Amino acid sequence: MLQRFVNETDIDVIMLAGRYTLLEQGAATELLPACLEHDVAVVNVGVFNSGLLSKNRPAADATYNYKAAPRELLDRANQLADICLAHGATLPAAAVAFPYQHPAVTRVVLGMRTPEQVQQNLDLVAHVIAHVSSSGRALVGLIDWATSGEERRLYASPEARTEAIAALAALPREELLAEVRDRLRQ
Template identity: 75%
Template sequence: MSTRTIAGTSVEIPTLGFGAAPIGNLYREVSHREAVDAVVAAWDRGIRYFDTAPHYGLGLSERRVGEALGGRPRNEYILSTKVGRLLRPNPAPTGRDTDGFDVPDDLTRVRDYSRDGVMRSIEESLDRLDTDRIDIVYIHDPDDYWAEALDGAVPALASLRDQGVIGAYGVGMNQVEMLHRFVMESDINVIMLAGRYTLLEQGAAAELIPACIERHVSIVNVGVFNSGLLSKNRVSPDATFNYERAPDDLVGRATELAEICEAHGTTLPAAAIAFSFQNPAVTSVVLGMRTPEQVKRNLDLTEVPVPGALWDELRHRGLIL
């Protein structure tokens, strides 16, 4: 797996990463064995970047990643997690988590973007991951916590980076506007951009990506299938976009993309992955993976040829920028 350097750091990040939200039981339960086997399968296929977060399954994803990577040489892989949600005992459990993960709700998420919150979050993540260091730390979804994140998390993580405790830090969000502010108003090294720079949607191309280039901020691109709409060769009428049923106009556009891909001898999901790397600002792509079978499919997709003529036609038709 090839690597690229996160801007302003010595962190060499593989161009393809394992997104561990699904093995935190995102939307449905995954057996412990299958989840660990998925990480092992990714390792066996050469993946050396693993991304997780306390939010994913109330710590379940971090614990599973830690177990699966246990005993492997720590200097041979890159590990990222996130801060902003501390996990604390739930004073009023109802039985199951109501935030998208099929897990018991004996814990609850407490938003905390303060310096102390960041330090506690990292310490607790290190314990769940059973490791001695985290390479990249992202401030997670600070949409309603701009001031707290800028005044608390940013200087705390910058200090940890400058001390060499972590290798790099950044912000991970599903929106463009606040990511742009972080790029322009802080010294972050990297953003995790979720769903806003894809074959279907290029909202980040107008201001955010040029700002990243100007400010020397790397981009880890995630959500390249737009939560399902671009994940299959043929688009299903009930496909999802932004984790909800896709509107008819987007289903129609994705169908047009799929037909053009097929005419060029490739597939929609293969092109959806390859599209990210048409922009030199994208350092890595992280794909969510749930099972060994999904790992195999995703890795196989990266080997499907995507001809340059496809991008020319899509630009000519106004389907990509």
């Protein structure tokens, strides 16, 4: 139905719930390309897939689409958690960051019910901002290295990178944003 609205009406934005996530990319085939073609922004919601991706490791009794998650989906979520852990990230942070890889997605809205979940989501967003900022700096360094031939490593080790991102993400919101703005000016 969303695809029909995108193709047949003059709308500016749609809200896409749970159909473009780490576990489900059904919207990537037709809907998101149609949004790009018709200049329709996508607000992506439900990125935790009913909570399945909201913790570092999915619980054995996790739900998906508001019922017990099938075993194969739990296995896939656990594989994603392993990949995140191996790269110094968390499953929830990857779930929040993933939708932004598609240019039609302009916003991600996170669901929450408790003050603890509000704080967790604020922390996740700070971590994603820190990752993106650090990745941007690393990319600039690689471009400099490629053009000058002079090796310029941003971090001494993968552990040092993980520590630097964690330190950046731990800054109070205003300091984090100021730091990212300063890095953009460099």
